[in-house]
Amino acid sequence: MDTTTQMLRITGPAIAELPVAAADGGQDSISPITVIGNDAVRETFCGQTLRQAINSRLAPGVSRVVLNPDAHVGYGAPVGCVMVSPSHVYPGPVGVDIKCSMSLLQTDLPADAINELTVRRKLIKAIGKRVPSGAGRGQRNAPKSRRVDGALGFQVVTEGATKSVLKKLGIPKGWADACEDAFHTAPDGSSDTLAARLQWMGRQRDKLDRIESKYRQLGSLGGGNHFGEAEVVQLVQDPALRKIGESFGLRDGHVAFLTHCGSRGFGHDMAMGQFRAMKSDFEKRGLAFPAGDPQLCYAEADSDAGQKYLCDMAMGANFATVNHLLINALVLEAFREVFPSVRGELVYFISHNIVRRETIDGMRQWVHRKGATRAFPAGHPDLARTAFADTGHPILLPGNPRDGSSIMVANPGASASAFSVNHGAGRRMSRTKAKKNLRQEAVDQGLLDHDIISNCRVYPRDEAPDAYKDFGEVLASVTQAGLASEVARLKAKFVIKDGAPADD
Template sequence: MMTVTGEALATLPAGADLSPITVIGTEPIRQSFGGETLTQAINSRRAPGVSRVVLNPDAHVGYGAPVGCVMVSPTHIYPGPVGVDIKCSMSLLQMDLPADAIDALPLRKQIIRAICKRVPTGAGRGQRHAPKSRSIDGKLGFKIATEGASKQVLKKLGIPKSWADACEDAYHTAPDGSSDTLAARLEWMGRTRDKLDRIESKYRQLGSYGGGNHFGEAEVVHVLDSQRAIAEAFGLKDGCVAFLSHCGSRGFGHDLAVAQFRTLKTAFQKQGLAFPAGDPQLVYAPVDSPEGRDYLCDMAMGANFATVNHLLINDLVLEAFREVFPGVRGELVYFISHNIARQEPIDGTVQWVHRKGATRALPAGHPQLVGTRFESTGHPILLPGNPRDGSSVMVAGEGASAAAYSVNHGAGRRLSRTKAKKQLVQHEIDQGLAEHDVVSNCSVYPRDEAPDAYKDFEEVLGSVRKAGLAEEVARLKAKFVIKDGAAADD
């Protein structure tokens, strides 16, 4: 049973001699979790080597650990709380285009077509599905996976070098700090022709969204009057168009993650080890073991791919806008992950912070921001809601320490995909979006991605504010959405 400690704070006991789980959420949010989500959180807290677990307001059932949780360990790495879409992330591109420039519906459809010619959507889709995409050969794909957003990679793709400074992490290395170790492992993975062909086929998905809940969304930025100084520091432009993207490491990261789950499960079985709570989805490895080092290498390569995937998408989106509005300028506000494990100082020691559907939230003056452009403000937090009710840019406060310097990664699902398809009515979805002047590239908007499939975004944001984790800087209002779906009629 939870113990309520504040308007949007509670604790959930996990057993004797274990610190309780920190729960972020108002009463309506806490009621939304459900028994299976809480059981997964408890199982995660009881798992070997885990020192802390946080349940965020968007939490729902996930792979071993809940989506919307933070799991901290000084000694162990857990693939489940990273997930199969390694470094699934958010990015925000700010343009100097006034909002009224895209008021006309035909103009918005023209921009959508220009983007879709460059950035494909859908599982398994890549460059050959977008005639104006950028070609990625095996040599460049290898460099992207092992170097991330290096100067050479960005130059080769034509992406502004300055955008690397607007990334939570522009590149990831092996545990020994080397990209050479990643290169040796990737060469080993492609040791046969069929394996190399599959890897190179995944490279060609770079610059694409994929399916499910991934999207691109044109926004109008509304800066809060009280936050204009921070908004200016972030590079936000009140009343102008921005573009919000949600995607990850595509098939490249998925293959790495699935192979790691298979390898680690086999290692457990050979050693006769018991899975935490009997759940093979909570398989783990000590970080200093050969299995742990191999996983961290693979996670780093998936994360590098995801980083460059976002940067390329943003550059292609800006190119598409320039096709319609010659001379428009754009800068990357921020790129931030919500499916990653990172080493961070927590509770006085450096630990592995696993964020599964959770977003890093470092306030002004945090040691990890020293020397960055966000040292005096805290970094931008990008929280997607839904195209009907908007999304948010926030900034962390000192209270974020209570949640391992993390917040939720969005609204979180209220209905499973199956229930959403059964319970939600198509014409009501379409009418709701039309009433809010939102169009999409889909001839039929997917019911399992409808706004009402997700939790009440205002209640979720209210939980973050009331818990003292972060404050809103700007609200983003959607003008059009690009998702996996049939092309819209002209």
């Protein structure tokens, strides 16, 4: 354990504090970083991860930083952290995949309906005809996808999941109510401001062509850690938690589909454009980057630069929202190709790469979640007049295909972590290390031993279960810290990943 890790002060079950010294060497005015993780998880935090957390806490305008149990080294700020500020916005602690998210579609199909491998392969093929997977892939790679032209793409990214957009794409209108946020506006509350900014961006023909090419990725999975998984739902035995799971629409012993993806190339371009603009502004003004790291560039939220960032983030977030809803509609359509009478409903859609305005410590602040999931418990004012006001909303946490994924609900104790939990298991190996150290035969056979198949000729080694932290310990950290409780476990039956074969 390195020196920085040894500085952690244990304050409660699976909760610790990391003291932060101010620039003048004092500590009185700087609140410590909240670290969520039991003994086993804290061992996974390397010194660089903690150093990035400290750099983030000392950055201008930051009032609070939380490190979740899935935390690992990121760009500027760690992946798996929460960064709170009353006044500033930071592109780094949102990332380039704006509103990377999770969604869950629950069907009325009993689990034994997909026991046979031949049935699962039919479903994989039917989904592949509608939902392409892999970096850079879009509708042209899927003959039964929805076609999105420039006009519809423009409407999607400036309006989000409005009734008009959903109708044009054949998405059930009620699914918008199962979204953390169905749409995002400019800071002034207007979609017209987003439209004006996007029109300005598209004045150059080459830029317009690129923007419209990204629209055609709607309804597609990306590469890397993005996936779609067919799951069997297993509700917990605790009566109260089981009742909450049932209220979410979960069906014990039935098939569901879990999706992880984000804003694809459109969101990436929005984010990279903002990184370039803010870095250039820093250099022109002779400003120093926090800790000398350009990935921690920032702007005051009410400044011109801050407003532009929030507009571009909103458009990326709108793309991600509609992308998820469209994927779920196409997946349900694919299931109906194999099982014509199957029915399905969206349980929830929730993000983990975004900045939102929320009440933290008694005041409205900008909450940056980088690889962190919102966790509002029952009675939270932001859930008023929603279906989740009396229970808290579903929290969708992917683990890995072998060990399963989890659905949780927040407890009042989530206030200790700025109403946030982890977004998954978190990496314990870099992609390079995983490709070097994990044997392809062992990875593929390990999934088959658990009755899991995929669309890949060989499963990507850098996405193998052993490349990630122990999901059981990660979940234990969340429950031991009193942040959330599990209502269901999801057992994977097949996986849709980037179809490119792993390196040999």
